[in-house]
Amino acid sequence: MPPDRSFFFRNRQDAGRALGAALLPLAASHPLVLALPRGGVPVAFEVARALDADMDLLFVRKIGSPDHEEYGLGAVVDGADPQIVLDEAYIRASGIGADTIQRIVDRQCAEIDRQRHLYAPGRHPVPVTGRVVIVVDDGIATGGTMRAALRALRKNHPARLVLAVPVAPAQSIAALGAECDRIVCLLQPRSFLAVGACYQDFPQVDDAEVMRLVAQARAPH
Numbered sequence: 001m002p003p004d005r006s007f008f009f010r011n012r013q014d015a016g017r018a019l020g021a022a023l024l025p026l027a028a029s030h031p032l033v034l035a036l037p038r039g040g041v042p043v044a045f046e047v048a049r050a051l052d053a054d055m056d057l058l059f060v061r062k063i064g065s066p067d068h069e070e071y072g073l074g075a076v077v078d079g080a081d082p083q084i085v086l087d088e089a090y091i092r093a094s095g096i097g098a099d100t101i102q103r104i105v106d107r108q109c110a111e112i113d114r115q116r117h118l119y120a121p122g123r124h125p126v127p128v129t130g131r132v133v134i135v136v137d138d139g140i141a142t143g144g145t146m147r148a149a150l151r152a153l154r155k156n157h158p159a160r161l162v163l164a165v166p167v168a169p170a171q172s173i174a175a176l177g178a179e180c181d182r183i184v185c186l187l188q189p190r191s192f193l194a195v196g197a198c199y200q201d202f203p204q205v206d207d208a209e210v211m212r213l214v215a216q217a218r219a220p221h
Contacts, residue, residue, distance in 0.1 A: 008167070008187055011201040012039065012138050015166035015186075016046025022184050023134065023164055027051040031132040031162075034058040036149065037119060038205040039195075040137035045213045047136055047164065055217040056126040057210075058135065059115055060149045061108035065090075066100055072144060073101070076108045077152030078116065080127040085148045119210050123218070133158040135180075139195030140168035143176050150179035167198040 009015040033055045035044030041057070048055035059078035063086070065071040073096070074086035084105060091101065116125075133153060140146055146163065153161055161180040168185050169192035177183060187198060196202040 009199050012042035016043040020047040020050025029132040031134050033134045036137040038210050041210050043138050044136035059112045063104050075148035078112045080125045081156050083152035083155050085151045128156045128158045132160045134162045136164050140172050143172035
């Protein structure tokens with residue numbers, strides 16, 4: 001591909017196939033591939049197919065500050081044993097009460113339930129305890145959401161926790177190194193503008209595509 005092009009992958013499927021090839025040594029461990037919807041699902045689908053692995057969705061919802069919604073107090077992370085990750089130092093300094101936090105958590109849990117019912121109706125999250133778990137997204141920018149996801153998953157005691165993404169800035173990868181056992185990141189551009197800039201075709205993934213891929217991933221091989 002010409003060096004002056006601003007993208008490196010044709011689309012999410014292309015990125016997923018490349019990521020799956022890099023992760024092939026983990027296939028023998030029968031890993032669980034967890035996709036962050038919606039953009040991570042097409043990538044994770046290709047990874048799971050390459051590894052002949054189980055795939056599930058991992059929902060992460062930010063717990064925003066009551067006064068500054070864009071500032072994250074933490075996150076709620078879905079799973080067989082859902083986890084809440086909180087910035088305890090900020091909460092103490094701001095004086096936000098436990099009742100307020102609980103109301104925000106309840107609201108985000110309800111949204112996670114709505115999303116799971118939409119994307120995987122009647123299906124419970126796959127337990128991660130004792131499994132080799134590979135967390136997949138289509139890319140990482142700052143890494144805040146992924147940090148919460150990895151910390152929450154660690155509380156559920158996977159045998160090994162792997163972060164796998166096609167592209168991310170080097171500083172984000174370095175910051176996430178302590179949160180998992182291994183990181184596989186195919187590209188770390190020196191001049192990182194946005195995840196989408198590293199793809200030739202980067203459309204929004206719609207609900208129908210997520211539902212189709214989830215159903216296909218869970219069909220008998």
